[in-house]
Amino acid sequence: MRVASPVSPDGLAEFRGLVLARGAELYRDLPWRRTRDPYEIWLSEVMLQQTQTTRVDGRWQRWLSRFPTVGALAAASPADVLDEWQGLGYNRRALALHRAAGELVAGGGALPADARALQALPGVGPATAAGILAFAFDQHAVYLETNVRAVFLHELFPGEGAVSDRELLPLVDVTCPADASDPADDPRTWYYALLDYGAYLKRTVPNPSRRSSGHTRQSRFEGSHRQKRAAALRVLLAHREEAAGGPTLEAISAELASEEEKSGRSPLSAPEVRALLDELAAEGFCRLVGDAWCV
Known part of the structure; x- marks a missing residue:
């Protein structure tokens, strides 16, 4: 079933019902989904940027054994932080985590439940901030990452090419639940459903994300x-x-x-x-x- 775009209110309701059903069917019991600790969720969001879930599972737990709190991360040396990050790629992410932890400790130690304050931290962009808000605080957030994008493109823009994020963002916004009043359909549950359905689509159909106007093929690593x-x-x-x-x-x-x-x-x-x-x-x-x- 696909919903045409532009999408009517009835179409969006149909889309949401489909995604929630597929999300329940395809749910992945990942370790960072068993916590609501903002630091632990922030770490998972950063690790999962441009890194496969299978590589993060295991490394996330090991990191938390070594740096269990924001304070422990801030107190660590940059060398120890980079050493623990090895193998995850894009080492700038590790340095940004370390710098952000230092700023948080200087300001009291807790991650803010506010998008603007989160994005003021080193390395925290709109998607990472939205992930923290949705998964740690169960707040309404506009969380657009690669698997989420795949679902919206596949279901709401079938056959269309060069679809921009500007077209997708209002739809991501309007489909996210306003709050956590319904535990079966709160922001956290909604985005897990999108992520799991998107991961499934990427395994079973030509990657819908290729029809995004911002899609770029990752360059070869070896020899680069x-x-x-x-x-x-x-x-x-x-x-x-x-x-x-x-x-x-x-x-x-x-x-x-x-x-x-x-x-x-x-x-x-x-x-x-x-x-x-x-x-x-x-x-x-x-x-x-x-x-x-x-x-």
Whole structure:
């Protein structure tokens, strides 16, 4: 069953009934759905950005064992935070989490239940803020992420291409329950249904998100600039407890050359490695102390 767009009030009611039914049928009992702790939900939302659910399950629990509270995260060193993040990709997310935790502790330690205040934190955009509001506080929120987008495109815009988020956002807004007065149809339940139905659609039909005007294919990781940045950071973290504080440019270049050669790629030159390290340093990942590069 599909509902035509533009969507009538009756069509939206039909759409909501369909999504709730599919959500109940396809519900995934994920560990971060068993909590309402804002910190734990915030962490899951950040980890799930551009990372598969199967990779996050396990890593989320391990992170919370190491940094169980906002205060524990704020008190940790950036090196320990980055070390725990390894393998999840997009290391900027870890640094943003750490910086945001520091700001929260300075302001009292609790995540705010307000979209504007949440988005003022490092690394928290509209979707992450909406996820925290819906899943931790059961508030009405406009939560548009890839699986949610897939459902709206599949059901309300069948066969249409180049559909913009500007067209989708009002529909996401109007279909989200106003509050948690109905425990069978509150914001939390509604968005879980959308997420699970969207994940199902992506496995069973051509990805509806490709019909979004903002859709871009993720670039190849191996051999990319992102891969080389990640490799350099791994080298820095592996040597972070050395007496000198970290490896020299020459040592880093040698380790990166060995890794690139094993993968059948040409090694970076020393100037290229230095440029990579300078880039990471400018973003707060490392610093040069004497001849040593330290995290």
